[in-house]
Amino acid sequence: AQSVTQLGSHVSVSEGALVLLRCNYSSSVPPYLFWYVQYPNQGLQLLLKYTTGATLVKGINGFEAEFKKSETSFHLTKPSAHMSDAAEYFCAVSQGNNAGNMLTFGGGTRLMVKP
């Protein structure tokens, strides 16, 4: 079984400040890890993914995340927040090809950006 925990259902930062959204996972096999973003009244859009190889992955809109196996974490960061980053962010895990794309999502973190 696999699970995802996102620490903090709401995170508020000032425009220009560092964004840090936390994600911890559990998986019995090497995981594939994802961050998705959801804007109001829209579906989910992939920000970035880790499958194998380099543990620091870069995504769209200046976001990046680092896979830390020893900590079972995949935290999402962005050096400088923009107002347009305000959205709901979901961390997700799959068991790669063995699970045929089935994703297990965390509960989400709502990012608010103050001017």
Added chain:
Amino acid sequence: DAGVTQSPTHLIKTRGQQVTLRCSPKSGHDTVSWYQQALGQGPQFIFQYYEEEERQRGNFPDRFSGHQFPNYSSELNVNALLLGDSALYLCASSLPGLGYSTGELFFGEGSRLTVL
């Protein structure tokens, strides 16, 4: 290139009724998954269709059923609706084959179901 499209975007039903939601996958994708996203929560996996068969299923009752057509489009059916079925239903498609994928899903904008 059209992405994943879902219909209807919004609908209201009453308890006990039945609902059908529709999804067309992204061009070139043959696998369709359905997720339920309750208000304030992350999406939960309902089931996945590939080659017109249900391949995987999450922890949802038999009231939830689906179908995939030869053109890869899919339907989600929910019978005997309960108030707790109110949610955003998301369809996602992925690259060909269950065994060929990095797990990336492409999501539609969802169908918001309200059960009164």
